[in-house]
Amino acid sequence: MARAERRRDGGWLRNYLLRHAQTLFYAIGQLSRTPLATLMTTAVIAIALAMPTGLHVLLKNMQGVLSGWDSAAQISLFLEHNTSEQAALGLAEQLRGHPTILEVEYISAQQAMAEFQRLSGFGEALNALEENPLPPVLVVQPTLDRQDPQALQALVEELRAEATVDLAQLDMEWVERLYALMEIGKRGVWLLAGLLALAVILVVGNTIRLMIQNRRDEIVIIKLIGGTDAFIRRPFLYTGFWYGILGALLAFIMVELSLLALAGPVNSLAVLYNSHFRLGGMDFLTTGGLMGGGLLLGLLGSWLAVGRHLRSVEPT
Amino acid sequence: MIRFSNVSKRYPGGYEALREVSFHLAPGEMAFLTGRSGAGKSTLLKLIALIERPSGGQVLVGGQNLNKLGRWRIPYHRRNIGVIFQDHRLLFDRTVYDNVALPLIIAGQGRQEIGRRVRAALDKVGLLGKEKLYPITLSGGEQQRVGIARAVVNKPPLLLADEPTGNLDPALSREIMRIFQDFNRVGVSVLIASHDHALIRSMGQRALTLEQGRLIGDGQLVSGESQHGQG
Ligand SMILES: Nc1ncnc2c1ncn2[C@@H]1O[C@H](COP(=O)(O)OP(=O)(O)OP(=O)(O)O)[C@@H](O)[C@H]1O
Ligand SMILES: [Mg+2]
Numbered sequence: 001m002a003r004a005e006r007r008r009d010g011g012w013l014r015n016y017l018l019r020h021a022q023t024l025f026y027a028i029g030q031l032s033r034t035p036l037a038t039l040m041t042t043a044v045i046a047i048a049l050a051m052p053t054g055l056h057v058l059l060k061n062m063q064g065v066l067s068g069w070d071s072a073a074q075i076s077l078f079l080e081h082n083t084s085e086q087a088a089l090g091l092a093e094q095l096r097g098h099p100t101i102l103e104v105e106y107i108s109a110q111q112a113m114a115e116f117q118r119l120s121g122f123g124e125a126l127n128a129l130e131e132n133p134l135p136p137v138l139v140v141q142p143t144l145d146r147q148d149p150q151a152l153q154a155l156v157e158e159l160r161a162e163a164t165v166d167l168a169q170l171d172m173e174w175v176e177r178l179y180a181l182m183e184i185g186k187r188g189v190w191l192l193a194g195l196l197a198l199a200v201i202l203v204v205g206n207t208i209r210l211m212i213q214n215r216r217d218e219i220v221i222i223k224l225i226g227g228t229d230a231f232i233r234r235p236f237l238y239t240g241f242w243y244g245i246l247g248a249l250l251a252f253i254m255v256e257l258s259l260l261a262l263a264g265p266v267n268s269l270a271v272l273y274n275s276h277f278r279l280g281g282m283d284f285l286t287t288g289g290l291m292g293g294g295l296l297l298g299l300l301g302s303w304l305a306v307g308r309h310l311r312s313v314e315p316t
Numbered sequence: 317m318i319r320f321s322n323v324s325k326r327y328p329g330g331y332e333a334l335r336e337v338s339f340h341l342a343p344g345e346m347a348f349l350t351g352r353s354g355a356g357k358s359t360l361l362k363l364i365a366l367i368e369r370p371s372g373g374q375v376l377v378g379g380q381n382l383n384k385l386g387r388w389r390i391p392y393h394r395r396n397i398g399v400i401f402q403d404h405r406l407l408f409d410r411t412v413y414d415n416v417a418l419p420l421i422i423a424g425q426g427r428q429e430i431g432r433r434v435r436a437a438l439d440k441v442g443l444l445g446k447e448k449l450y451p452i453t454l455s456g457g458e459q460q461r462v463g464i465a466r467a468v469v470n471k472p473p474l475l476l477a478d479e480p481t482g483n484l485d486p487a488l489s490r491e492i493m494r495i496f497q498d499f500n501r502v503g504v505s506v507l508i509a510s511h512d513h514a515l516i517r518s519m520g521q522r523a524l525t526l527e528q529g530r531l532i533g534d535g536q537l538v539s540g541e542s543q544h545g546q547g
Contacts, residue, residue: 015426221405224367225466226395227422229388315367 020234027238038246041207045247045294048200050254052193053282053290057255059185061280066178073152077138077159078167081109088136091164095140100155103141109134135166197297200247204240204301211236212309220315229310236306237299244298248291255282255290317343317474317505318364323373325359325529333359335529336373341507343473346500348516349509350537351526357509360526361476364507365399366390378473395423398467402479404459406451406466412438413447416465423470437465441495457488464495468504475499477508481515489515513537 031038079088085108092104107115112134117126142155152170160168212219222232263279270277282290318341325334333356341347349357362368363375366382375382378396385393406415416437420430438444441461451459460480467475477496481489493508493515500506510516516523517537525533 011426012424015424018427019421019424217405218407221407222418222422223391224365224394224399224401224405225419225422226391226393228391231391231422 023234024238024241027235028242030235031239031242041203041243042246042250044203045200045243045298046250046254048196048203049247049251049290049294050258052189052196053251053286054255054258055185055189055192057259057280057282057286059182059189060283060286062182062185064280065275065277066182073142074171075140075142075152075156075159076169076171077140077162077165078135078169079138079164080166081135083136083164085136087164088138091162092138095138095159100143100151101140102143105139105141107137107139109136112137197293200244200294200297201301201304204243204298205305207243208236208240208302208305209309211239212305212313216313219310219313223313224315232310233306236310237302240298240300240302240305241295242298243302244294244296245291247298248294251294252282252287252290317341317345317378318507319374319376320360320363321374321376323360323363323370323375325356325363325368326371333529334363334370334526337526337529337531338373339524339531339534341505343505344500344503345522346496346506347508347522347524348519348537349507349524349526350511350513350516352511354528355526356529357511357526358478359529361399361478361507361509364474364476365397366393391422395419395470396472396474398470398472398475400460400463400467400475400477400480402482404451404463406459406462408451410450411447412443412449412451412454412462415451415462416447416469419466419470425470433469434465437469440468440498441465457484457492460484460492461495464492468499473503473505475504475506477506479509479511481510481512486515490518493519 079091088106088108092106095101095104109132113126113132116134117123120126140159142152156168156170159165219232259279259281266277266279318339320337320339323334323337324332326332337356337360349360351357359368363370363382364377366385370383377393380393382393407418410418413434416434417430420433425433434447435444438447441464443458443461443465446454446458451462454462464477464480467477475496480496481492484492489512496506496508497519520536522535523533523537524531525537
């Protein structure tokens with residue numbers, strides 16, 4: 001009967017939407033009645049959301065720094081011991097004309113020795129050596145970057161074929177290592193995000209469970225006078241929705257404030273490294289992901305709690 | 317309106333609250349359900365509102381076999397029955413108006429329609445001036461009348477009342493009964509569980525008498541506990 005009536009009423013869609021809007025605001029009205037409890041729950045959700053989000057933003061920043069260093073891929077050419085300075089400089093000059101080489105720096109055996117003495121701490125002890133064991137080195141700066149490892153490798157092979165070149169070595173391992181570390185970091189962030197998402201679901205689910213317990217009588221009465229499960233579920237789902245949204249908003253504020261707090265020291269560090277690097281904030285995608293994620297987790301948590309606990313509340 | 321055919325109800329634990337009960341309540345009829353405490357009056361009403369399911373027999377309400385009614389259709393079934401509870405079952409954190417409006421909100425009525433119908437229902441039970449009050453500030457009789465207004469607000473064809481006058485003085489009880497008679501006069505079927513024999517006799521209406529789950533009498537109560545004339 002009720003269904004037929006609803007269909008006869010031409011404005012039922014409008015009524016339907018209006019009812020949803022009413023429930024939406026009813027739900028936030030209920031939350032605002034217990035501001036402290038709401039704030040605490042929201043804060044727990046926000047912290048759980050802010051941790052992976054903040055780490056994600058930091059990782060993204062690090063990635064930005066790294067891609068700035070990428071192009072600094074270097075090739076060290078260790079020349080034969082008996083190579084004369086003349087020959088070495090000649091080769092350097094010849095390589096400077098190479099299309100994929102930007103810059104070539106010559107380090108003589110003596111310079112290499114001096115640097116080694118300075119850095120190794122062996123100092124005077126090395127003077128005891130009869131002859132310099134270090135070869136002269138050409139440090140080649142290719143125009144290629146690590147985005148194109150095949151071309152780089154080809155260049156290395158080409159340089160290795162030079163008669164005076166004893167050993168050609170691509171100095172990229174440390175970048176590679178950093179990238180590998182970052183990959184682990186990314187995985188870690190995802191893992192953390194997964195665990196904390198579970199925490200958000202549990203927090204929202206538990207809060208909704210308590211709400212259902214507190215409003216048992218009301219639920220029973222609504223069931224007795226013909227309320228459908230969907231009708232009873234609705235305010236709880238909207239409560240979960242609000243927890244998710246509010247938690248995400250608070251998380252956004254937390255992350256932005258933390259970045260603001262870090263910006264000063266990071267800038268000082270960047271200045272030391274002669275870099276124009278600025279700590280980036282949350283981009284559109286991250287913000288959207290945070291909001292959408294918070295909303296979905298809130299809904300999911302309340303959905304699960306409502307599904308589990310509402311059926312047990314039956315009139316007797 | 318209501319037809320019971322050999323209906324039995326055995327509660328988990330084994331107690332048989334109703335045994336082979338059969339009766340028919342015609343549309344537009346008003347009747348009382350009486351019997352000692354524990355006789356099975358509330359159980360019978362619960363079977364009609366599908367708060368409990370029978371363990372044997374058939375219950376038909378408005379021609380619908382309740383055994384064949386799935387769980388998801390129970391709410392729609394209940395919307396066609398106004399139930400009045402002895403303990404009122406009002407929401408104490410909502411105003412009288414909101415309590416009475418609840419069935420209409422559940423059924424998805426528009427705001428204006430709700431306002432019109434709530435005021436009409438409150439008017440019928442004589443509570444029009446109290447719509448903004450909270451139930452806790454009302455007397456027992458007034459709370460019972462709020463419950464009645466909520467039960468009739470969406471004009472169900474059937475009213476069930478479980479001890480609606482349980483804690484009320486005789487004058488108030490008669491007033492409540494008069495309200496039920498008014499609804500019955502406009503075509504609503506009414507079934508009222510009560511053990512107040514004096515009141516039932518004074519109403520001169522059909523009474524179904526239960527004893528230990530069996531229907532032992534059907535007709536007007538004349539005098540004494542279980543004597544019946546034929547009505
Ligand atoms: N949920 C239940 N589980 C088990 N036994 C029950 C349940 N509900 C009622 N009973 C038993 O069924 C019998 C009938 O109960 P019912 O509530 O129908 O009686 P009643 O006639 O309404 O009594 P009263 O006048 O006291 O309200 C009682 O003996 C009661 O103990
Ligand atoms: Mg009873």
